[in-house]
Amino acid sequence: MPLYVMLRRQDIVSEKNIGETEGQISFTLAGAFAGARRCVPIAISGCGIGLVFGTLAGQAGLGAGEAVLMSALVFSGAAQFVVLGLWAAPLPVATIVFATLVVGLRHVLMGAVLAPVFSKLPRLKAYGSVFFMADENWALTIGEFEGGRRDAAFLVGGGLLMFVAWTGSTFAGGALRGVVEDPSRWGLDFAFTAVFLALITGMWKGRSNILPWTVAAAVAVAAHQWLPGQWYILLGGLAGSFAGVVRRGH
């Protein structure tokens, strides 16, 4: 059964049997800890990337305090690395903000996928939780939901750990300027690729995945080749998911 349909059904069930149904939507401390535990390896490699960000931010002309502030408020590695490439004096504010928006557009799709569960939470919890939605903990949360558990705090627990790792390592990178400059020297550039690959492996449901995933990969590679920045994630995601629905429709 598609995940979306499962989530919708679960909503209905949980409204009727509050506190009883297995897999009902909840938001617990235990869920947050589970999310944090699953995110430990991701947070560790995130620290490596944060050290690099802190270092490169200094080279781009950002003060160390400014870099930490950016990591804490924006909390998006992809967006932050992209804007470092645009950082110049005087600051091209509109370009930087526009680039941030474009890089973040994939979050709209990701948030829509989580919406059947999160829209059942009190508004403050739901809108507070998604601040911590990053690619990695989002992907882990989807895996968790697919496994039948519906603890929305799973996303926040993982996100909080990543937040601490990201801001802390940005701070350290600013303090240790010049120590880490090239993540590929440590193989760290491949850490997230490996995590995403493992999650993809878990999502494999059979031949129906071949067409959408091939389309996603082809469009992503083409966009990565010919378009600047991070368009490839959004375009590949859109093309692949549309291909999947069209395929199902026939």
Add this chain to the structure above:
Amino acid sequence: MYVVAIDPRTLFTIVLMALATYATRTGGLWLSSRFDLSEWAGAWLDQIPGAILVSLVAPTILMGGPVEVFAALAVVIVSLRTGSLPAAMVTGVGIVLALRALQANLL
């Protein structure tokens, strides 16, 4: 010395960046609460996670070279066998690190 000074124009830019990112993070939730999704839209949402994850990794692997392709295959095999995320990650990073070192020494 650790510099904590924050330039007003930089602060302004960072705050706008934060608002832009937060808008994208809440956008999906907000849109879904305003519009009732059709069955088609539901089926589409269901296809998004896989497509996004594939798009995230495809350029790194397919445009990387033999090291990345080999490491990717190893990660897939390890995660199929163990189902463990840390094991998959350590395998990937370890193989990339080793093969790159080997490459650097041979060339």
